Amino acid sequence: MEFENKLRALMNEYGVNLRGLISIMDPQTGAAVPRPASTKAPRKLKVYKNPNTGEVVEAKGGNRKVLKARKTEFGAEVVEDWLQ
Template sequence: MAEQLQALEALKGDAGLKKEIEFETKLRGLLDQYGFSLKHIINLLDPQSSKRPQMSTEPPGTRKPRQLKIYKNPHTGEVVETKGGNHKTLKEWKIKHGSDVVEGWLSK
């Protein structure tokens, strides 16, 4: 805690930080005085900034839904509909007949 207070005191005496704070305060005052925002300043300094592609609006970690797959066992006529590979019957078929064979049963 004492180290943090010492670091804070050192920052208070930093001339560079004082100049930065003074600049920001004056800049915000000018923006308010003339009715501009930081976006206006960014567009003045970098006109291409608004033409850059925006980030995807889709939240990270979201993916498109899986497609439904339909497998038909030619030996029994049994049909399995699944969106993933974790289906109990499908796993049993793959153990019994082999994964490559069962994937061949996929209806198109």
């Protein structure tokens, strides 16, 4: 009990809470604390359909290999018009 009382007095004196004390005593413990979930919304699926060939390309981002190839071949503005 005496040790606990002295420890709590020191914690109050230096403004350290129990979590802070634990991270001082064992720094690796803090690494195991999970981070909050991302607040970023997931990207929406975009569907591009070539009106000439009927080819369908689905992508969540503009870096899809096939989508990039079509934009190079036909032009980015034309391919964006294919968006469903």
